[in-house]
Amino acid sequence: MIAAVASPIRWCRLLGAATLALFMVAAFTPAANILDAWLGIPPRIEPAEAIVVLGAGGDTLGDGLPNDTSLRRAIRAVVLYRQGLAPLLVFSGSPAEVEGRVETARELGVPSEAVLRAPGSNTTRDEAVRIGGLLRRMGVRKILLVTEAEHMIRARRLFERAGLDPLPATVGDRGGTELSPEGRLDQVRDICGELLARLYYRVAGYL
Amino acid sequence: MREAFVLLLVALTSTGAWAVGARGLGLESRALGGAVGRMLESVGLIVVFFVANLLVGGLLIVTARALGPRFISLYYLDDVTVLVLSVVQGLALQAWREAGRRPPPGDRPT
Numbered sequence: 647m648i649a650a651v652a653s654p655i656r657w658c659r660l661l662g663a664a665t666l667a668l669f670m671v672a673a674f675t676p677a678a679n680i681l682d683a684w685l686g687i688p689p690r691i692e693p694a695e696a697i698v699v700l701g702a703g704g705d706t707l708g709d710g711l712p713n714d715t716s717l718r719r720a721i722r723a724v725v726l727y728r729q730g731l732a733p734l735l736v737f738s739g740s741p742a743e744v745e746g747r748v749e750t751a752r753e754l755g756v757p758s759e760a761v762l763r764a765p766g767s768n769t770t771r772d773e774a775v776r777i778g779g780l781l782r783r784m785g786v787r788k789i790l791l792v793t794e795a796e797h798m799i800r801a802r803r804l805f806e807r808a809g810l811d812p813l814p815a816t817v818g819d820r821g822g823t824e825l826s827p828e829g830r831l832d833q834v835r836d837i838c839g840e841l842l843a844r845l846y847y848r849v850a851g852y853l
Numbered sequence: 854m855r856e857a858f859v860l861l862l863v864a865l866t867s868t869g870a871w872a873v874g875a876r877g878l879g880l881e882s883r884a885l886g887g888a889v890g891r892m893l894e895s896v897g898l899i900v901v902f903f904v905a906n907l908l909v910g911g912l913l914i915v916t917a918r919a920l921g922p923r924f925i926s927l928y929y930l931d932d933v934t935v936l937v938l939s940v941v942q943g944l945a946l947q948a949w950r951e952a953g954r955r956p957p958p959g960d961r962p963t
Contacts, residue, residue: 658897768924
């Protein structure tokens with residue numbers, strides 16, 4: 647009986663040691679930066695027919711503006727639009743998030759006729775199916791897809807499956823510049839979350 | 854630079870804690886190895902609870918999506934409180950293990 651209890655505890659001790667070792671590597675070495683660069687896709691910015699900005703959690707703050715990630719994606723898209731890379735901006739996400747982004751784009755000088763609202767999607771797959779159908783009916787194929795580098799591989803494949811030709815317009819690329827231990831842990835959390843999401847999408851047959 | 858500062862800070866306070874423990878509280882330095890082992894067990898238990906919380910949470914969310922009318926995001930699990938509460942669970946189990954051990958026969962009250 648004692649041996650049966652001691653054995654799981656020994657495993658817990660090994661698991662604890664491995665966890666602490668991984669924590670030290672993740673926080674205090676450039677391993678997270680290297681992994682992030684390996685898993686992400688470099689941007690490919692070319693003229694396209696539309697700029698599609700994926701939703702980022704759907705949160706809006708008290709001032710009506712979207713959360714930080716959502717706003718960063720929207721601003722990246724507005725910059726691409728103002729560089730003349732595409733004539734149409736497509737904002738996805740929750741209704742409140744979309745309205746917050748549309749208002750931000752309007753304030754930054756994007757005319758309302760250049761903005762298409764695509765609210766109501768809950769997942770990246772939903773967004774690809776819904777926006778893919780919408781843009782195909784408008785005759786649009788080549789798009790600049792705006793999301794984070796880690797998310798891009800999954801998102802690009804889903805939009806390709808939806809019949810579009812997405813060019814990666816990555817945002818928030820931390821690359822080799824993230825040097826604080828806390829920032830590296832954030833990076834590792836994002837990478838682990840995205841790897842789990844890819845696994846889930848593969849098991850569900852979405853990729 | 855920031856990494857070195859954090860590591861140096863932790864090294865300094867750990868050395869201070871060792872000095873206080875060994876000289877102020879009269880703890881044996883030989884027992885430190887066993888204490889580190891217990892600490893690693895606690896970390897392992899926290900990881901076990903954290904993974905269990907993620908697996909059970911994911912299963913509940915996928916089931917709720919399939920059965921209920923309302924969409925629930927898997928990102929509900931991407932919340933630091935899950936980790937903090939896993940720490941509490943792991944430490945509580947470790948404390949229970951310590952408190953639940955039967956004392957040797959000689960120490961039992963008669």
